[in-house]
Structure formats: structure tokens, C-alpha cells
Amino acid sequence: MSDEMQLVSKVLVLDNSPECFIQIKQFCDQNGLIGLKVTSTNIMAILSAYVDLGAILLSDNYCESQADTLDLAQQIHRARPELPIVLRKTSTSNFDDLPEKQRKLFCATYTIDNMSPLRKVIDEYIFSLVYPNALVRGISELTVSTLENLSTLENRFKHIKVITETPYIVRDRIIFGEVCSLIPLESSWCRGYMMLQTEEGGILDVLGYNELTMNEGPAAFRTVNNILAELTNLLWGAFKTHFIAADDPGPGFASEVPIVINHQHKYISFGSENPHLCFKYILTDENNSHFIPVYQWFAFNLYWSPEDFKEIYASVDDFVDSGELELF
Missing domain, CATH: 3.40.1550.10 (CheC-like)
Known part of the structure; x- marks a missing residue:
């Protein structure tokens, strides 16, 4: 075993865009994340099967409507409030117009063209402690x-x-x-x-x-x-x-x-x-x-x-x- 051990963290990726998923995977590989892509429609059942996650990456158009996506985020937050949910905004997003209660479901937002907020979340919520x-x-x-x-x-x-x-x-x-x-x-x-x-x-x-x-x-x-x-x-x-x-x-x-x-x-x-x-x-x-x-x-x-x-x-x-x- 080598002297250097790279710590990783598992993140659940809820995103339907093949193009964006390629960039998200590249980001995960570069930042010590293991992205778990969900293909099942029963998200809550999948979530219950994983007991060792670090975060949830959710696209604002993951469900058929924004209302359904927000409802899913609410279900996830209610079931696992300790897991930070990071929202990927699309070009048609009206996230900023949402009520404060719904915006608080997400610890941060990012776009596929600017993933620096996601990097900040990883540092603050997951790799916040240093382990020799x-x-x-x-x-x-x-x-x-x-x-x-x-x-x-x-x-x-x-x-x-x-x-x-x-x-x-x-x-x-x-x-x-x-x-x-x-x-x-x-x-x-x-x-x-x-x-x-x-x-x-x-x-x-x-x-x-x-x-x-x-x-x-x-x-x-x-x-x-x-x-x-x-x-x-x-x-x-x-x-x-x-x-x-x-x-x-x-x-x-x-x-x-x-x-x-x-x-x-x-x-x-x-x-x-x-x-x-x-x-x-x-x-x-x-x-x-x-x-x-x-x-x-x-x-x-x-x-x-x-x-x-x-x-x-x-x-x-x-x-x-x-x-x-x-x-x-």
C-alpha cells in the first residue's frame, strides 16, 4: 500500500443530460468523488440502499417538471437532511424566483459552465477536515x-x-x-x-x-x-x-x-x-x-x-x- 492515500466520497448524481454527465464525471474524477448515476425511477428506494453518501447532485430539470424536481428535493431532504443537495441550474432555470423555503433545500447551485460553486461545496461539506x-x-x-x-x-x-x-x-x-x-x-x-x-x-x-x-x-x-x-x-x-x-x-x-x-x-x-x-x-x-x-x-x-x-x-x-x- 502506498504512503499516499487519496480519500474519496460517494455522491448520488440525479441528472438526465448525457452531455452534462460527461463533464460531471470528469469533475468527480478530478476532485475525489465517486459519482453514482441513478437510472431507476424509484429514487427514494435507491437512496435507502446507500448508507455512505457525501452529497446529492440534482439537475433542476431532472423530473418532468420543476415542481416535481422540487418535490423530489423535498423528499430527499426530509429523509436525509444531513446530505447536502447541490442543484445544477439549466439555462431555463428560474431558481432565483423560488420562495426562500424552497431555495433552502439546496446548499448551493452551479451551472455546467461554472462548476466553481460545486468545488466550494465539496471543500466545505465533505473534505472539510484534514486526515494525515x-x-x-x-x-x-x-x-x-x-x-x-x-x-x-x-x-x-x-x-x-x-x-x-x-x-x-x-x-x-x-x-x-x-x-x-x-x-x-x-x-x-x-x-x-x-x-x-x-x-x-x-x-x-x-x-x-x-x-x-x-x-x-x-x-x-x-x-x-x-x-x-x-x-x-x-x-x-x-x-x-x-x-x-x-x-x-x-x-x-x-x-x-x-x-x-x-x-x-x-x-x-x-x-x-x-x-x-x-x-x-x-x-x-x-x-x-x-x-x-x-x-x-x-x-x-x-x-x-x-x-x-x-x-x-x-x-x-x-x-x-x-x-x-x-x-x-
Whole structure:
């Protein structure tokens, strides 16, 4: 893996113009965006299938009439208010004549001949936080290593491969799957949470009921909970070892923000408008017959000072002093 890791973000593109879409795709490629073109007419169903978006790009003539386009924007805003909607104005647009309530549905507007407002939105709403390359690269590497090493623990995972996707930024607040874990991260340069999300059924399918319980009967959801808790704890320890020095003084203050979870809507709020750093891993068996998606979020909602981040390079003396390595 290279030292430089380019963060990306997924954006839903609702635009029917083939000519404009070519330019939008070029803009996305040049600015770290993965454009997802929607061809289905059931936009809200498509939207519900994506839980890791950064923004919505909507053309003012996407629907048959401007009224229908505005109605669609209202539906999207109502369902996912955390996602900025950017409107592409056409030459026949009368956006400026709309009531203020409707104009507020959009964080900005742009034209295909002037995409600079879109660039500003990307900087302000998506790539607003700086993440050191060493941190992004290190998190991905240590997580892959931890997932691969998990196969040696109690023989729970056998013949599991780990597939990684490019790290990306999300503004979404929708939780993936049925089970998730949260653990706090605190240091002199950050305060926030690491969150893991996955599907209960996928884990049971890959591992098998007998293997999970050592032939003691069918596994229940508590088995999955225990596995995710074990993985979370291992990753928390690896994060501290690699990125938080033993003599780190800590954040120096103890302010807290409530975390709100709405189970019915699978929604979580960390009390901050900042986007989150996201990693996605796919665990698959040797036959590629089953897949377990694992989403890893980092929400530095309480404190973030990337200029104070330093990667820790452990020496042999450090391991001897800590007792992890013994000379004989």
C-alpha cells in the first residue's frame, strides 16, 4: 500500500443530460468523488440502499417538471437532511424566483459552465477536515491485519480473506446492518469514537452455527455481539499502540456530547455536523460464497487537531521495556 492515500466520497448524481454527465464525471474524477448515476425511477428506494453518501447532485430539470424536481428535493431532504443537495441550474432555470423555503433545500447551485460553486461545496461539506496520510494508511493496515489475525482466535474464522475499499468520507448518519459497536478514542490530538457496523446474518452464514458454538447448539445474536466486541477491543488496542504515545497527556478536558440513536430509522448522531472518516472491508470465505461487509467509522466529534498527530514507530527497546519482548 502506498504512503499516499487519496480519500474519496460517494455522491448520488440525479441528472438526465448525457452531455452534462460527461463533464460531471470528469469533475468527480478530478476532485475525489465517486459519482453514482441513478437510472431507476424509484429514487427514494435507491437512496435507502446507500448508507455512505457525501452529497446529492440534482439537475433542476431532472423530473418532468420543476415542481416535481422540487418535490423530489423535498423528499430527499426530509429523509436525509444531513446530505447536502447541490442543484445544477439549466439555462431555463428560474431558481432565483423560488420562495426562500424552497431555495433552502439546496446548499448551493452551479451551472455546467461554472462548476466553481460545486468545488466550494465539496471543500466545505465533505473534505472539510484534514486526515494525515499516515493515520488513514495506518488505520487500514492495522484493521486488515487484525481481521486476518482474528482467524487464529479460538478457530472462529477459517479461510477468511479481507478485501478493502478506498477510504472515504461520509456525511450520512444511517447505520448499516443490525449490530454495531462504539468505543471512545482520546488523546492530545483527538477525541471521538470508533464505530463498527455489520450484519448479524452474514457472520452466522460465513462461520456456521456449529463452528461458532463449538457444537454446543445454535448460535444466537449474543455470539455475534461477542465477536464484534472482541474485534472492537483489538482494534482499539492497535489504534492506541500505533497512534497514541504512552506518555500522551490526553485531551485535558472532559466535555461530552450526547450520542443519539434512533433504532427505527437506523440513525445515529454524534452531535456534530462534521463528516466522518469511513473504511469498508469485505470478509469472504475461500469459495467466495459468503460475504460480510464491515463498516468502520471514525467520528472525531469532540476534538480534532491533526497537526498534533504523530505516528509512533516502536523500537526493539520499546517492546523490551513494555514486557512484550524478552531477551534471553
